Amino acid sequence: MLEKLGFIPIGDIIKNKSIQNFLFLAIIQSSNVLISIISMPLLIQGIGVDQFGLVNLSLSVIVLLNILVGFGYNLSAPREVAVNQNDKTALSHLLSNIFSAKILLAAFATLLILLGVFGFDLFKEYQLILVYSVLLLFSEATLPLWFFQGMEKMKLVSIANIFSKLLFLMGIVLFIHSPGLSKWVNFMMGFSGLLINLFLLAYIHTLLEIRFYRPQLSAIWASLKENVLFFFSNLTGYISVNGGLIIFSFFAGAETLGMYSLAERVVMVLRLFPSMIIQAIFPNASKLYKKDEKSFYRFLGLVYKRVLLFGAVIATLAYLSAPWIILVLSRSELSESVLYLQLLSPLLFLSCLNIPNITMMLVADLKQLLFKASWMMCLYMIIVASILTYYFGGIGLCFGILSTEIVAYIICMVLLRTRNRKLFNGFYS
Structure with a gap:
């Protein structure tokens, strides 16, 4: 109808x-x-x-x-x-x-x-x-x-x-x-x-x-x-996003690790959403970029606005429902897991910020630029998350992971603007 x-x-x-x-x-x-x-x-x-x-x-x-x-x-x-x-x-x-x-x-x-x-x-x-x-x-x-x-x-x-x-x-x-x-x-x-x-x-x-x-x-x-550069980009990207559990294993016992792991599992499932968006739009975005760049920028901008809105809503719901989520999953009130989940809940929205930058690098085949952004992000995460985890435990690790997403967005923006001004201006102007 x-x-x-x-x-x-x-x-x-x-x-x-x-x-x-x-x-x-x-x-x-x-x-x-x-x-x-x-x-x-x-x-x-x-x-x-x-x-x-x-x-x-x-x-x-x-x-x-x-x-x-x-x-x-x-x-x-x-x-x-x-x-x-x-x-x-x-x-x-x-x-x-x-x-x-x-x-x-x-x-x-x-x-x-x-x-x-x-x-x-x-x-x-x-x-x-x-x-x-x-x-x-x-x-x-x-x-x-x-x-x-x-x-x-x-x-x-x-x-x-x-x-x-x-x-x-x-x-x-x-x-x-x-x-x-x-x-x-x-x-x-x-x-x-x-x-x-x-x-x-x-x-x-x-x-x-x-x-x-x-x-x-x-x-x-x-x-x-x-594919060497793509491999290293994926590797450093994974370490930046998922390396927190491995870092935490050097500072925490098995039970505390399990508490953090439960919260991280929930957040990382939600964290798949941005990569899923990129995979979904990548074939069509590649075709549009080759045929009509203006249509490509319009298409990417429309996707970006909707993804940011969706990411903000889901991140808010994850924060508010954290006690219920942990209770359902563990069938017990694990206050430590609830705290970790609430701290990590903004991760979904922050990870959505970088969708247009990554998509533009992929469709323009900017492998070296993507690799450079990935290893810089990875290096930041390992250093900052390790220091914060050493001094503040799981709470410090959560803030280290959140700050990594913000730094990754800034790094990609700066690299695109300095190395490919046409591509950067085409979307952000």
């Missing part, structure tokens, strides 16, 4: 590729949020707060190594797929080379973990949990999200993600009932993801008629060299 009256062009909205990408990415992240909400109280009751903190700490190490496995392909590969959407031969070679590269990187990352655990006796409190978590590396290596994103066909991969999370949740309910079973938590997450990814690869091969060729070592090496 509204569409007939002309108030809201619902049909046009639904057909928009960027909005479709966002909706399906939202489904993926929403399912991740829902499963996290359901699984957290089950895990805390099953393995205890201290083991829950160690499981999360292991997961943080694995996710850090997953940056190595991804090696920036999440930024470069969707663009390559989008350019070659109608060329099955090119897509076949692209798919074969990228998957081969990522599997080799996953094997290398696994070797690093095994060497650290059995060779140098690192990660003493959670060695067994970490070793059982390596399956997550191969789950990341075989995830074809970047392919479906570039093809702008996100429906199937969003449904597959839901099945993967449901399998993981079912495993927790059926098998995780004591602290001694904590080593299986991340293993089950990796197993369910890997299983679903294999079905997606079978779909790509049979129904989309994309062949898997023998990998070309020269092409793999060339792509790795091309």
